[in-house]
Amino acid sequence: MPTPAQPRKTLKLGAVLVGVGDASASELWRDEGVPLDASVNLKWYVQQAREAEAARFDFLFIVDSQYITSAYPHHHLNRFEPLTLLSALATSTARIGLIATVSTTYGEPFDTARRLASLDLLSDGRAGWNIVTSQDAGTAGNFSRAEHGDYQTRYRRAAEAVEVVTGLWNSYETGAFASSRQAPEFLDKTKLHSLDHEGEFYRVKGPLNIFRSRQGQPPLVQAGTSPEGRDLSARVADIVFSFARTPAESLELAADVRRRAQAYGRNLDELLFMPALNVVLANTQAEAEQIEAQRAAKLSLEKMHQALSRQYNGHDFRHYPLDEPFPQVDAADAAAGLSQFRDEIEHGRQRGQTLRQVLYSLQTPWLRLVGTPEYVAEQISQWHASGAADGFNLFVHHPQDWLRFRQQVVPLLRARGLLSEDYEGATLREHLGLSVPEHRARGGEALRPGPRPGQARG
Ligand SMILES: Cc1cc2nc3c(=O)[nH]c(=O)nc-3n(C[C@H](O)[C@H](O)[C@H](O)COP(=O)(O)O)c2cc1C
Structure with missing residues (x-):
C-alpha cells in the first residue's frame, strides 16, 4: 500500500448542489422536500447555500455539462449555468467558497479567465474553478466542432488553456490603479502585463481587463483520473476531486498524483484530495439500511x-x-x-x-456512507486520519440526510477537532489553507512545462 501523506489538521467540506438529482439520485425529484424545479430555483439554491455556510462548509460546488438528450439525468435537463448561478449566490452569502465547473474543451480561455476573475471579485476572493475536459462527445455538435477530440488532445488543450487563463490572471500587479486622486496617473502602466501566448491551440495576446482579487487567483480543481487527468492534476490542481470508493483507492490516486507533482516541483502541502460522498442517515444502522433499500427498490x-x-x-x-x-x-x-x-x-x-x-x-458511483451520524463521523475521521482524504465533496440529495449531516455529523466532527466552529479566514484559499500565488512579475512562477504532444506521462 502506498505511504499515506500527512493528514491535514482540519477537514475540508464541499457541498455539491444537484437540484432534482444527478445520475446517482434518479428518484430524488419524487422527494416531497425537493421542489420540482429545484435545478432552476434560485430561492432553493440560496437556501441550500446559506445552510451550507451556517454549517461552515468550505465551498459550494456546481457541476456542469453542455450536452443533453432526453435520457440524461434530471438535473442535467434544465439547470443554471454555473458562473451565472454562483454570481447570484455570491450576493446572498458572505464566507463560503464558490466553485464553478468550466470546460476547457469548449470555450475560449480569455473568456473563462474574465468570467472567473469577475466572480472572484464579486465574491471578494471566494471563487474556484473546476477544470473539466467534458465527457460527452455530443457536446461537439453544440459548438460547431467536427469532433470532440480524444483524451490526449483534450487534456493537452486543457493544460494549455489553464496556462493561458492563469497567465491572464497575472495581467495587473497590485497597486496598478490609483489609490488616491492625487496620484500622477489613473493607471501605472509599468504594472500592466500582456501575455503574448502562442501555443498549440491558442494565441492570446492579453492583457486581461480585470485585476486580481484578494486571494490572487481562484483555486483550481481537477477531477479526471486517467493518466492524462492525473498529470493535469499534478501540474495545476489545488484540489483533486475523485470518485474513490475506498481509502486504498484514494491513497493510490494521491500517491500517484503527488509523485507526478513532485516531478513538476510543486509544493505537495498545497494539493488537497477530496473524494465525492453520499450519505444516508438515521437514528439506527438498521433504519438507515432500510431507507437505502427502499430507495434502491424504487430505481x-x-x-x-x-x-x-x-x-x-x-x-x-x-x-x-x-x-x-x-x-x-x-x-x-x-x-x-x-x-x-x-x-x-x-x-x-x-x-x-x-x-x-x-x-x-453504477448507481453508487462513489463513496456512500449509510448509518448513524456517529458511524458516518467515524468513517470520515478514519479516512482523514489515514491520509486518504483531506476532506469530502458531499452531494446534497435528500433534505433529511442533508439536515442530519449539518445538525448531527458536523457537530461530531467538530467535537473530534476536525472542523473549526467558524470560518477563520475570508477567502476560499484561506479556508483551504492555500497560499496566495505571487504575481509573476514579482517572482511568482508560471506553470511548469507539460509533456510535449504525444508524450503524456503514464
Ligand atoms: C469527480 C468527477 C467530477 C466531474 N465533474 C464533471 C463535470 O461537472 N462536468 C464535466 O463535463 N465533466 C466532469 N467530470 C469529467 C472529467 O472532466 C473528465 O472529462 C472525465 O473524468 C474523463 O477523464 P478521466 O478518464 O481522466 O477521468 C468529472 C469527473 C470526475 C471524476
Whole structure:
C-alpha cells in the first residue's frame, strides 16, 4: 500500500448542489422536500447555500455539462449555468467558497479567465474553478466542432488553456490603479502585463481587463483520473476531486498524483484530495439500511440503462441479457466514459460480472456512507486520519440526510477537532489553507512545462 501523506489538521467540506438529482439520485425529484424545479430555483439554491455556510462548509460546488438528450439525468435537463448561478449566490452569502465547473474543451480561455476573475471579485476572493475536459462527445455538435477530440488532445488543450487563463490572471500587479486622486496617473502602466501566448491551440495576446482579487487567483480543481487527468492534476490542481470508493483507492490516486507533482516541483502541502460522498442517515444502522433499500427498490431499470449508456457514448445495452457476463462493445464507445468506471467495468468483466451487476454498481458511483451520524463521523475521521482524504465533496440529495449531516455529523466532527466552529479566514484559499500565488512579475512562477504532444506521462 502506498505511504499515506500527512493528514491535514482540519477537514475540508464541499457541498455539491444537484437540484432534482444527478445520475446517482434518479428518484430524488419524487422527494416531497425537493421542489420540482429545484435545478432552476434560485430561492432553493440560496437556501441550500446559506445552510451550507451556517454549517461552515468550505465551498459550494456546481457541476456542469453542455450536452443533453432526453435520457440524461434530471438535473442535467434544465439547470443554471454555473458562473451565472454562483454570481447570484455570491450576493446572498458572505464566507463560503464558490466553485464553478468550466470546460476547457469548449470555450475560449480569455473568456473563462474574465468570467472567473469577475466572480472572484464579486465574491471578494471566494471563487474556484473546476477544470473539466467534458465527457460527452455530443457536446461537439453544440459548438460547431467536427469532433470532440480524444483524451490526449483534450487534456493537452486543457493544460494549455489553464496556462493561458492563469497567465491572464497575472495581467495587473497590485497597486496598478490609483489609490488616491492625487496620484500622477489613473493607471501605472509599468504594472500592466500582456501575455503574448502562442501555443498549440491558442494565441492570446492579453492583457486581461480585470485585476486580481484578494486571494490572487481562484483555486483550481481537477477531477479526471486517467493518466492524462492525473498529470493535469499534478501540474495545476489545488484540489483533486475523485470518485474513490475506498481509502486504498484514494491513497493510490494521491500517491500517484503527488509523485507526478513532485516531478513538476510543486509544493505537495498545497494539493488537497477530496473524494465525492453520499450519505444516508438515521437514528439506527438498521433504519438507515432500510431507507437505502427502499430507495434502491424504487430505481428504474430504464434509468440505470441510461446511466450506463452515457459512459459508452450512447451505446444501447437494453438488448443484452441481464444475467450474462457484461458484453464486449466497440472500443471507441468503451473509451468514451470516465476512466474510473471503464477500468472498474473491465475488471468486473474479467471476473464474469453480469450486466445487471454493472447496472447496480453504477448507481453508487462513489463513496456512500449509510448509518448513524456517529458511524458516518467515524468513517470520515478514519479516512482523514489515514491520509486518504483531506476532506469530502458531499452531494446534497435528500433534505433529511442533508439536515442530519449539518445538525448531527458536523457537530461530531467538530467535537473530534476536525472542523473549526467558524470560518477563520475570508477567502476560499484561506479556508483551504492555500497560499496566495505571487504575481509573476514579482517572482511568482508560471506553470511548469507539460509533456510535449504525444508524450503524456503514464
Ligand atoms: C469527480 C468527477 C467530477 C466531474 N465533474 C464533471 C463535470 O461537472 N462536468 C464535466 O463535463 N465533466 C466532469 N467530470 C469529467 C472529467 O472532466 C473528465 O472529462 C472525465 O473524468 C474523463 O477523464 P478521466 O478518464 O481522466 O477521468 C468529472 C469527473 C470526475 C471524476
